[in-house]
Amino acid sequence: xxxxxxxxxxxxxxxxxxxxxxxxxxxxxxxxxxxxxxxxxxxxxxxxxxxxxxxxxxxxxxxxxxxx
Numbered sequence: 001x002x003x004x005x006x007x008x009x010x011x012x013x014x015x016x017x018x019x020x021x022x023x024x025x026x027x028x029x030x031x032x033x034x035x036x037x038x039x040x041x042x043x044x045x046x047x048x049x050x051x052x053x054x055x056x057x058x059x060x061x062x063x064x065x066x067x068x
Contacts, residue, residue, distance in 0.1 A: 021054040 017026045018041075025036035033040055042051040043066050050061040058065055 018053070 016029045018029065019026055020034035020037060020039055020041060022039045023034060023037040025034055027034055027036075027041060031041060039054075041054060043054055043056070044051055045059040045062060045064055045066065047064040048059060048062040050059055052060055052066055056066060
């Protein structure tokens with residue numbers, strides 16, 4: 001099976017944007033606050049200080065619960 005590099009069904013921006021968990025607005029991958037509603041896009045882990053997306057329930061680095 002051959003894979004075409006320029007398949008028009010695949011978004012060119014895939015992996016470069018993600019949605020705000022509060023309002024659903026698409027934000028650049030490097031944004032820290034939503035450009036539409038102003039919500040913080042990440043939660044900092046209390047234990048290891050790693051940035052995690054707000055939709056995560058445990059830290060991606062150390063497994064600590066992110067929501068009290």
